[in-house]
Amino acid sequence: MSTRTLFCFSILVIACILECAQCTFDVGSDTVVCAPETAAINAGDLNIFHPASPPAREIRELAWLVLGICAVIFVIVEGVLVWAIIRYRKRMADAGEPVQVFGSNPIELAWTVIPTIIVFVLALATLRTIREVQLTEPPEGSLHVDVIGHQWWWEFRLPTLNGEGTIITANELIVPVGRPIWLSLHSADVIHSWWVPRMNGKTDVIPNHINHTWFQADMPGIFLGQCAEYCGTQHANMLIRVHAVPTAEFEAWCVAQSLPPSLLTESETTAHSGRDLFLELACMNCHAIDGVSNGAFGPNLTHLMSRTTIGAGAAILNPQTLRAWVDDPQNLKVGCNMPSLKLDPNQLDSIVAYLLTLK
Amino acid sequence: MTTVDQTTAVPDEVRRTFGARVHAWVVSVDHKRLGMMYVGFGLCFFIVGGIEAALMRAQLAQAAGKIVDPATFNQLFTMHGTTMVFLVGMPILLGMGNYLIPLMVGARDMAFPRLNAFGLWLFVFGAGLLYYSYIGAQGLYGTSAAPDVGWFAYAPLTSKTFSPGNSTDYWILGIMVSGFGSITTAINLVATILVMRCPGMTLMRMPLLCWMMLIVGMLVILAIPVLTGAQAMLLLDRFLGAHFFDTQNGGSALLWQHLFWFFGHPEVYILVLPAFGFLNEVIPVFSRKVIFGYSLMVAATVAIAFISVSVWAHHMFSVGMSPEINSFFAATTFLIAIPTGIKIFTWMGTMIGGKIRFETPMLCATAFIGLFTFGGLTGIMLAVVPFDWQLGDSYFVVGHFHYVLFGGTVFGIFSGIFYWFPKATGRLLSETLGKWFFWFLLVGFNLTFFPMHISGILGMPRRIYMYQPDRGLEIWNLLSSIGVIFQGVAVALFVWNVIRSLRNGKPAGNNPWNAWTLEWATSSPPPDWNFDQVPTVGSARPLWDQQNPQDPDSRHEEHL
Numbered sequence: 001m002s003t004r005t006l007f008c009f010s011i012l013v014i015a016c017i018l019e020c021a022q023c024t025f026d027v028g029s030d031t032v033v034c035a036p037e038t039a040a041i042n043a044g045d046l047n048i049f050h051p052a053s054p055p056a057r058e059i060r061e062l063a064w065l066v067l068g069i070c071a072v073i074f075v076i077v078e079g080v081l082v083w084a085i086i087r088y089r090k091r092m093a094d095a096g097e098p099v100q101v102f103g104s105n106p107i108e109l110a111w112t113v114i115p116t117i118i119v120f121v122l123a124l125a126t127l128r129t130i131r132e133v134q135l136t137e138p139p140e141g142s143l144h145v146d147v148i149g150h151q152w153w154w155e156f157r158l159p160t161l162n163g164e165g166t167i168i169t170a171n172e173l174i175v176p177v178g179r180p181i182w183l184s185l186h187s188a189d190v191i192h193s194w195w196v197p198r199m200n201g202k203t204d205v206i207p208n209h210i211n212h213t214w215f216q217a218d219m220p221g222i223f224l225g226q227c228a229e230y231c232g233t234q235h236a237n238m239l240i241r242v243h244a245v246p247t248a249e250f251e252a253w254c255v256a257q258s259l260p261p262s263l264l265t266e267s268e269t270t271a272h273s274g275r276d277l278f279l280e281l282a283c284m285n286c287h288a289i290d291g292v293s294n295g296a297f298g299p300n301l302t303h304l305m306s307r308t309t310i311g312a313g314a315a316i317l318n319p320q321t322l323r324a325w326v327d328d329p330q331n332l333k334v335g336c337n338m339p340s341l342k343l344d345p346n347q348l349d350s351i352v353a354y355l356l357t358l359k
Numbered sequence: 360m361t362t363v364d365q366t367t368a369v370p371d372e373v374r375r376t377f378g379a380r381v382h383a384w385v386v387s388v389d390h391k392r393l394g395m396m397y398v399g400f401g402l403c404f405f406i407v408g409g410i411e412a413a414l415m416r417a418q419l420a421q422a423a424g425k426i427v428d429p430a431t432f433n434q435l436f437t438m439h440g441t442t443m444v445f446l447v448g449m450p451i452l453l454g455m456g457n458y459l460i461p462l463m464v465g466a467r468d469m470a471f472p473r474l475n476a477f478g479l480w481l482f483v484f485g486a487g488l489l490y491y492s493y494i495g496a497q498g499l500y501g502t503s504a505a506p507d508v509g510w511f512a513y514a515p516l517t518s519k520t521f522s523p524g525n526s527t528d529y530w531i532l533g534i535m536v537s538g539f540g541s542i543t544t545a546i547n548l549v550a551t552i553l554v555m556r557c558p559g560m561t562l563m564r565m566p567l568l569c570w571m572m573l574i575v576g577m578l579v580i581l582a583i584p585v586l587t588g589a590q591a592m593l594l595l596d597r598f599l600g601a602h603f604f605d606t607q608n609g610g611s612a613l614l615w616q617h618l619f620w621f622f623g624h625p626e627v628y629i630l631v632l633p634a635f636g637f638l639n640e641v642i643p644v645f646s647r648k649v650i651f652g653y654s655l656m657v658a659a660t661v662a663i664a665f666i667s668v669s670v671w672a673h674h675m676f677s678v679g680m681s682p683e684i685n686s687f688f689a690a691t692t693f694l695i696a697i698p699t700g701i702k703i704f705t706w707m708g709t710m711i712g713g714k715i716r717f718e719t720p721m722l723c724a725t726a727f728i729g730l731f732t733f734g735g736l737t738g739i740m741l742a743v744v745p746f747d748w749q750l751g752d753s754y755f756v757v758g759h760f761h762y763v764l765f766g767g768t769v770f771g772i773f774s775g776i777f778y779w780f781p782k783a784t785g786r787l788l789s790e791t792l793g794k795w796f797f798w799f800l801l802v803g804f805n806l807t808f809f810p811m812h813i814s815g816i817l818g819m820p821r822r823i824y825m826y827q828p829d830r831g832l833e834i835w836n837l838l839s840s841i842g843v844i845f846q847g848v849a850v851a852l853f854v855w856n857v858i859r860s861l862r863n864g865k866p867a868g869n870n871p872w873n874a875w876t877l878e879w880a881t882s883s884p885p886p887d888w889n890f891d892q893v894p895t896v897g898s899a900r901p902l903w904d905q906q907n908p909q910d911p912d913s914r915h916e917e918h919l
Contacts (some may be wrong), residue, residue: 032575048749048818049583056749064741078732080475081707081732089714092716097714098712098713099646100910102649103651103652103655111704112655119697122739130744136682188522189515190516190521191513201677201749201751206607207607208612222519224818224830226820228677230516231515232516233430269585316785
């Protein structure tokens with residue numbers, strides 16, 4: 001009778017734990033749609049139990065199975081432990097040694113065989129999901145993006161719509177909803193790791209060793225991520241934003257990104273002098289702008305103002321943060337590889353005015 | 360030269376100058392003094408590593424914290440990890456082995472006493488070299504730069520290109536030197552256990568701690584040279600222009616990971632098996648029952664040793680290995696859960712039917728079982744490769760391995776220290792202070808490390824000096840940081856307890872816990888020669904046989 005009560009109680013506790021876990025981690029429903037332009041960042045946007053892509057969903061299904069099995073084992077083992085602690089405490093006036101039991105072959109066999117069966121089941125489930133999530137070939141109809149990890153920012157290269165040119169951008173990856181995205185991961189320096197939890201698990205970005213991963217956004221929205229392998233001083237500020245947008249919007253974005261920056265008009269005198277400064281000072285050594293410069297050490301700035309953040313997510317991009325960044329990047333992101341150029345306020349105004357034209 | 364060191368033979372009552380007492384410790388080749396010095400140094404570094412952790416938790420208590428700058432934070436987690444593994448775990452566990460093994464097998468000293476002293480001082484110099492980096496090394500930001508490449512020191516971040524200062528060299532050399540110390544100690548332990556057992560003590564009559572230490576010794580001999588070799592290759596890369604790990608010249612970043620984790624995963628078992636050994640002594644004595652299934656426990660330990668050298672790449676599931684290799688390492692990792700489970704069941708089987716006395720050593724041992732079970736189960740989750748792709752390198756992993764290495768190893772160490780302190784010093788630790796210590800540590804530990812699992816699930820990667828304020832991570836990180844205060848109080852209580860007991864603790868007598876193994880047959884503290892007469896044993900519990908001549912264990916040996 002008491003074993004049955006214990007058993008029922010365990011099941012109840014497990015159910016409660018799983019229910020609470022589900023409530024805590026499964027925030028919101030999968031149908032929430034947020035427009036990228038207005039979307040605020042919410043708590044839980046990196047929650048691995050809130051998938052928005054087939055591989056992340058596969059992983060969640062497996063995760064619930066594993067959590068369930070582990071929860072059952074946990075409750076049973078800890079339950080027996082607590083029971084043993086209470087039941088077999090030494091009582092007062094309890095002299096003499098207890099019966100010495102040296103072991104029992106059936107019991108020892110049982111606690112060897114039962115765990116073996118459990119881990120066998122887990123291993124089978126694991127092997128199946130590995131096959132489904134880890135693709136060795138690009139899925140049919142996928143968009144191919146090259147991701148290049150740099151000390152402390154991300155570079156993306158994707159084909160133009162006609163497939164002839166390359167769009168080069170940084171830190172924010174714009175992708176069409178519902179189409180598989182096949183990523184080739186390269187590193188320019190040390191090891192990084194690509195992790196956008198709602199899209200898929202992480203894959204390391206290793207120099208001299210190209211890795212692949214994939215995802216497919218179910219719905220429009222911003223999906224956050226960040227570098228998950230320690231890569232030096234500013235590892236913490238190597239953030240990722242995946243903007244999933246409807247196909248039409250994605251194509252419009254591609255067209256806009258394929259064009260060189262619009263020419264400066266005669267009236268934009270500050271911007272003109274800003275562009276001259278950009279070429280005179282060290283800026284052009286590191287940063288490429290289509291038709292202006294071709295530095296490759298820092299992010300490509302051709303369409304800088306089409307992004308929403310600066311410094312690989314260190315700050316939201318607006319004229320004030322842009323000015324602060326150009327003035328001294330070390331304020332916003334200590335130890336990053338861009339030095340302060342010690343510009344005077346007029347030079348700063350000009351450069352910022354020029355950068356603001358790069359839409 | 361082989362006679363017992365004369366200075367240590369002077370009775371403690373005789374007043375000596377401070378210099379003479381220090382000299383006696385420094386020149387000693389006595390396994391007991393060397394063991395106590397290992398543990399003493401290890402506990403000091405435990406406090407240093409704890410302070411480093413506390414600073415990190417202060418920084419992470421709130422989003423975008425500004426207590427330390429990023430460079431300092433990166434040094435803190437590098438030094439915390441390196442310290443806790445190499446300067447706390449290894450010396451305390453090997454040191455306790457050093458102290459206990461000759462006593463438990465009925466020997467007068469270790470097999471190679473002078474090699475033993477050499478090993479200790481190598482460890483001390485290695486540790487000193489590592490910490491000298493705080494004063495002498497030059498990093499990216501000038502002098503006083505501790506290593507900042509992480510305790511795992513992944514290539515190519517360690518190459519001259521990305522770590523131009525010499526702080527990385529301090530990391531390499533410090534760990535290399537102390538690693539040689541660990542290898543000598545391991546050779547000594549294996550030799551002592553294999554050839555210096557007293558008459559009657561067959562392998563299957565050894566206390567289980569001796570079995571664990573034998574296996575640990577073999578694993579150290581197998582694993583540490585791989586790390587030392589990899590570090591030598593890294594030095595060649597850094598100083599002589601070799602290109603083993605230099606990816607800009609065709610080297611392989613993954614080679615370092617394979618070598619490092621081929622050392623690193625057996626290392627985890629090196630850190631936990633001795634703690635298992637402490638439990639194997641403490642739990643039977645405080646449950647008043649013989650261990651339930653001695654031979655299966657031995658078999659499980661040997662199985663763990665074998666499997667532990669074939670699981671290393673489960674630290675590398677996200678590096679892009681093929682699905683077949685990922686599956687292989689998932690399978691071996693699942694496999695190791697079976698012998699580990701057997702150990703947990705064996706301890707519970709020993710407790711069931713006993714008359715358990717919950718004094719501090721047993722409290723710590725019981726907490727070990729509960730916490731290690733939780734850490735083991737999260738380990739199973741991490742062995743599930745696709746789940747690992749999400750959880751790996753997140754705070755979930757930090758929570759997981761602290762449940763194993765803190766909830767496991769550190770609770771095991773404290774259990775062992777409370778258990779054998781009376782033997783080593785002749786004085787009992789205070790039970791009241793011990794219980795306060797235990798509850799503060801238990802509450803603080805769970806408060807700090809349980810929420811880390813949740814921060815990991817919410818997408819917080821490891822080794823970041825700050826996190827964004829809008830991601831729901833604040834509350835969990837704040838809880839983790841608050842837990843540190845409780846742990847700090849616990850450690851302070853422990854230190855106070857030790858100091859108080861050394862000054863005027865209650866005399867312990869030979870066998871305060873009414874235990875059964877040979878170390879309790881001699882005086883507390885034991886004389887330099889350990890035993891007046893070399894003992895002869897007829898079972899794994901010689902003192903039980905003495906106390907219960909009507910029912911000696913030798914009668915039951917066929918059941919083993």
